[in-house]
Amino acid sequence: MSNKELIIHNLLNNEWVSGIDLAQKCGVSRTAVWNNIASFKSKGYDIESDHKLGYRLVGIPECLYPELVSYKLKSGVIGKKIIHYMSTGSTNIDAMRFALKGEKEGTVIVAETQTQGKGRFNSKWESVPNKSLAFSTLLRPYGKRPRQGYQFTMMAALSIVEAIYEFTGLKPRIKWPNDIYLNNKKIAGILTELNADTDLINFIILGIGINVNQNETDFPDNLSHATSIHCALKERIGRLDFFKLLLFYLDKRYNDLIQNKFSDIFKIWQSFSYPPGTKVFYSANSHEGNGVIEKVNEDGAVSIRKEGGEIISIYSGHLQIL
Ligand code: BT5
Numbered sequence: 377m378s379n380k381e382l383i384i385h386n387l388l389n390n391e392w393v394s395g396i397d398l399a400q401k402c403g404v405s406r407t408a409v410w411n412n413i414a415s416f417k418s419k420g421y422d423i424e425s426d427h428k429l430g431y432r433l434v435g436i437p438e439c440l441y442p443e444l445v446s447y448k449l450k451s452g453v454i455g456k457k458i459i460h461y462m463s464t465g466s467t468n469i470d471a472m473r474f475a476l477k478g479e480k481e482g483t484v485i486v487a488e489t490q491t492q493g494k495g496r497f498n499s500k501w502e503s504v505p506n507k508s509l510a511f512s513t514l515l516r517p518y519g520k521r522p523r524q525g526y527q528f529t530m531m532a533a534l535s536i537v538e539a540i541y542e543f544t545g546l547k548p549r550i551k552w553p554n555d556i557y558l559n560n561k562k563i564a565g566i567l568t569e570l571n572a573d574t575d576l577i578n579f580i581i582l583g584i585g586i587n588v589n590q591n592e593t594d595f596p597d598n599l600s601h602a603t604s605i606h607c608a609l610k611e612r613i614g615r616l617d618f619f620k621l622l623l624f625y626l627d628k629r630y631n632d633l634i635q636n637k638f639s640d641i642f643k644i645w646q647s648f649s650y651p652p653g654t655k656v657f658y659s660a661n662s663h664e665g666n667g668v669i670e671k672v673n674e675d676g677a678v679s680i681r682k683e684g685g686e687i688i689s690i691y692s693g694h695l696q697i698l
Contacts, residue, residue: 395410442459
């Protein structure tokens with residue numbers, strides 16, 4: 377843990393800590409403590425100083441700074457290292473760059489906003505500074521095949537609904553293959569990108585975008601089908617604590633996956649997904665049309681019963697709930 381993180385962690389119980397104690401606990405000089413406090417204040421931390429009592433933290437900024445995310449984070453691998461940007465193009469592109477340079481598994485790249493956030497098939501993903509969540513996690517699963525890539529999207533989707541359910545009591549639905557919906561509007565999306573040889577995955581970038589504290593007016597006109605946790609709950613939620621809970625669930629479900637417990641994940645995933653019989657408009661390669669969901673299969677394909685009764689399996693495509 378860096379000295380910066382240690383200093384903030386020692387202040388996060390909001391009690392007075394003397395400069396000498398802080399310096400000792402963090403293994404730095406008093407001047408270094410003073411310099412760090414000044415730099416924290418410039419980042420938006422509200423810290424009181426008193427020449428006798430020392431320092432006391434009274435407010436934190438609305439940012440997902442690494443030293444805040446790592447405090448009492450209950451996860452083993454995912455989030456062990458956090459890289460934070462106020463603004464970046466796309467955290468998936470950043471994560472890809474770090475991965476190619478040898479960055480360790482579990483590193484999370486998080487941005488307050490993205491200028492070129494992307495969805496599947498190069499579509500655009502919108503985020504709002506300090507209100508949404510946009511982050512990417514680098515995974516290096518051992519011995520997984522490229523055709524198992526969809527399992528990572530499924531475990532991420534499950535982690536997102538579990539975190540939202542525990543944090544808010546709201547029960548979102550998963551829309552095959554990579555979307556999370558609330559009240560039939562999209563609240564989150566997952567972009568899973570692989571770097572693989574023919575037979576083996578080298579690494580995975582798991583990009584997650586979640587609408588957390590946006591108001592209705594924060595969404596552009598072309599996103600009338602989008603919603604946020606705030607819109608559904610009618611109150612703002614603590615984005616930092618929610619993010620930490622999500623990292624915990626991601627870590628837990630990733631662990632299940634690498635211990636070959638995908639069948640367990642898949643069963644729970646199904647209980648959150650739109651059920652058989654849901655009417656959809658499907659589009660995949662050259663096919664498109666109306667139909668109903670017949671089932672989602674453990675190999676990642678969705679079976680659709682077309683209007684004429686024929687059943688087709690789709691491995692990659694879009695569903696629109698009707
Ligand atoms: C997704 O693709 O939903 C994947 C989104 C992944 C975003 C994360 S953010 C962190 C990381 N870095 C990135 O650059 N990306 C990842 P897809 O299923 O193809 O859906 C994309 C479609 O969702 C767009 O074409 C829009 O219609 C819609 N959309 C865009 N922004 C949205 C938002 N904030 N809320 C709801 N829908 C949105």
